[in-house]
Amino acid sequence: MNSSQLQQMFSYVDEHFDAMVQELKEVCRFPGTADHPEGLRQTREYILKKWKALGIEGHTLPPDGDPPILWGQAKGDSGRTLVFYNHYDVVPEGDPSGWTNGKPYEAEIRDSRIYARGVADNKGGHFCRLHAIEALRAVRGSLPVNVKFLVEGQEETTSAYMLKMSREQPEWFRELISGDAAIWEGGLVDDEGRPYIRFGVRGDCVLRFSVQTAQVDCHGRYGATIPGAAWRLIWALASLKGPDERVLVPGFYDRVLPTTAEDRKALHDFPFDEEGLKRSIGFSSYLTGAKGDALKERLYMEPTMSVCGLDAGNLHFKPRSIVPHEASALVTCYLVADQDPDEIYHSIRRYLDDQGFSDVKVEYTSGTRAIRTDVSTPFRKVMEKAAAFVYDKPVVTEITQMGAGPAFIWRSVCPDLPILGMGPSNPSSNTHGQDENLKLEDYKNAVKYIIALLCLYGESSIEIQ
Template identity: 30%
Template sequence: MHSPKLDQYFSDMRETHLSELKEFLKIASISSLSEHKEDMQKGAEWLAENMKQAGLENVKIDATAGHPVVYADWLHAPGKPTVLMYGHYDVQPVDPLHLWETEPFEPTIRDEKLFARGASDDKGQVFMHVKAVEALLKNSGELPVNIKFLIEGEEEIGSPNLDAYVEENKEALAADIIVISDTGMQGPGQPAVCYGLRGLAGIQIDVKGAKGDLHSGLYGGGVQNALHAIVELLASFRDKEGTIQVDGFYENVRPLLDDEREAYKALGFDEEALKQELEVPALFGEPGFTHLERVWARPTLEVNGVFGGFSGEGIKTVLPNEAGAKITCRLVPDQDPDEIVAKLKAHVEAHKPQGVEVTVSEFDKGKPFITPYDHPAIQAAGASYEAVYNVPTAYVRGGGSIPIVASFDEILGLPVVLMGFGLSTENFHAPNEHFHLENFDKGLRVIGNYYEQLANFTPEQLKK
């Protein structure tokens, strides 16, 4: 059961809290656009002030080489665990503007949904944690656990300065667990705790043949065509069933536990419904795995783009002299992005077609992360969801990548709990982003309950 006192507080303060959140959402804190630099500072200052009003201490705005980080804490629960809560106050650009039904920085409530850029990703969810702390302090005068907030302003541009900040402030950020609310639920009314994310390794392959495009009548059949070369090379990466053919690619993949496979099966995922939704005749992937297992717990190699030759109207009878492709791999524990890139390069060298030169460029990298799903902090999060939503919590992995999560795991060596309240239908990163107020209301109560649940553990019990 969640606390009746907290429940009453959130009910009494609902309109005040929504009014405050709207103020936060009015700030156009777009980290990727230089013309919004002042808005980024304004967003950090608004958040810092709201944290002070909530009762948090040692509130400060720390400069980085880019946009500032907001820090706050409350550390008066001796012997109790310390939670590091991470989130971000920056948002995505709003284009195309004409597709928004209301102005992106003029928050509007329609059908019990709050529409604004950042409503779900991630201002709304960060705000909920601040208000949960406020509620606990107002009702008890203290928190059940120690807490530190680390809210950055560069998540939407890849957190380029956060690793350095965390390294420099390692002692100040010391904690027992990290909590992040920047993910989603399994579906409406179906809470989920995400305990793992895939990593990422990206490359570009460039193929160079003759000094320029050649006439296909004069040279066809006698000189290598760069497009044929790239197609041949790309075809060597996977077999017809999708199993990756790169030597050693799977050698460090952590196998799924039987309990995990049973938990995924219990979700009752409808693969037929997915086929209809995507309008495809069949799903595809590694034999021996379900769709959820493939997208959550197995590595991938995908061609994201191929370029070269003539693609205009009509036909042009040439042998293209240049072609290329972009490839990304999603990685799972315990794969290392640097090792995977080295194996990809070795594969390209071993399968390089005759008559061309091939170069490989490295792009984005991010390590995978996993906190064992039976970890006490993960299970406590599930129990807090269940206390409010009154349905079993799903324990899931995410198919995507959040590089900073892996950085936290690596630099601070702490278990990471991803407990989000957004829905995949809420248009984050797209026009008409919104947040269902049902999950705002319930989420506040879940977070308050979770901090209380964590007080039942010693710091030693929460070690990874």
């Protein structure tokens, strides 16, 4: 690779970084939540304007969609193609008083960080890629490889339209996202300055349990004679898991892929701070006493089942001695490849029926499948070499991102497409929380990383698929 030209592009980023940050601030000032269509529209228009300035041919799919998907492409000097996935919607900002400056969309710079709802998830992840293309255009005049972008507006609300596209028009959708490899929405750089490459996306199965044992609440003196919904729900939930933390539902683990030797090496090398997590969250020991590689395998390779919330009776006003007639709970299972959320739901429903809890209703709220890219994929070498031009610390291989996402939609139509994640977030970016942020240094390095990646892959002899 022409290292002199690469340094010129890096210098361009340094010289124009203030303008790049200003653009990031501007796009973060649009409140693009699902219940704010005007903010989503403003975000789309800003992105399409930037794409046009960079020579990216942009389209909205469909033109009258609500909200539509943005798709763009730009030709490069080689026949190789990298595909980028991002999203332009954000989660609600929550109570503004919880933000240090009380203004979630102000995009304030403080302590060498930019604070704004959506800056980490996912506008920073998208714009670092656009600013890389800006530098490539300015110095090289052209792109070393073909690039495609698919940026949706429903990632935070189940990606319904993208899923519909993939199922109703699979050939067309396959053409939209076809390429040699896909770079997913984001990643992080840890507190030691090590960039992460993520090789998967978790799935999930979100369930709402409910039970009704009478028509109205009654006085607590009837507690020995009238069935209470709270106890009924507690017993049903308790039947799902054993004291060893294993889920007791038959078939729950059947589809879990075995851990390979390459996986175990990646887990062994992964720098998981066991004691740091204990301190930051405030607990004394991990479940079942797991530690070391066994703990990391449980964290990354095993599915979960968690009770996220319980509701019964009324504790929000003056306490009353009652037998509640209704109770509900939210249960989330985080899945690993190749589990199917539909199968998980039906397995739980059958199990509860078999255990005598047919009166407990289970609503299947949403679900996504997990995907994995083999950690030995040849594209890993390209990403590691590119990172070495920017970071002075080695790349960290992360088996999968911990959160769920719609990568399974892409994998369903392009089963051989390597999907990997990288980006500018940090461990305290507080994604989905208050004071969401990116470090300016991490953002600048992410721009340079994409530049090096595109240049290196354009000249590499490595065949990915």
